[in-house]
Amino acid sequence: MTTYWDELLLDIDHKRQIQEQMEESNGKNDSFSQEDWDRGVQEGRIELPDQVIEFDEHRLLGERVSFRLPRLLLPVPRGLAATEYGMSGNDQHLFRDKGRQVLFGLKWTTQALAMEQVETYQDALLRQLQSLKSDMQIMETIMLEADGLQVGCCESLFQLPTGYGYQVLFMTSLEERLLLGSFQFPLEEAELWQPLSAAMIRALRRK
Incomplete structure (x- = not known):
């Protein structure tokens, strides 16, 4: 029992330290609101104090959906x-950047999933992932809306x-099938x- 509580307290303390680290680093972009990020992605250009990010539209999955992604993310050839x-x-x-630090992956599975099941599926998937990946720490789970789609989002550390x-x-439902995607990057x-x-997910569009 002591070991369990020690590990639990360490986990809580570690998560607090990570959140404080993120809050401190976020100070550089404090002037940017959610609306600013969304507008920049939609307009194809975001100007930050230390860099300019330009976006291109990518029509994926047989042009069923489109994402606006930064030009620094390049498609990885299928063989690779x-x-x-x-x-x-x-x-x-x-997609990934040249330094292989940032990844964007998208998979349209064959698993049946109705739109009203998205939130329930998200909860079940997270329980499964936590049981399989003991080092994963969930930071936040939310539901978003993108072009009429209910989108479950989960942020985690690994x-x-x-x-x-x-x-x-x-994750969301596309033509009654599960659509999964993720962005991965260093803390x-x-x-x-x-x-x-989050802004790129909200900019997801169906064709």
């Missing part, structure tokens, strides 16, 4: 995606060989990529 990441098939897409990674996982980049990922 299959060998390095185990992603293959026309219903999967992978262990890397040299530190921590941050993941923004999202040190969360001040930019956490709000940016």
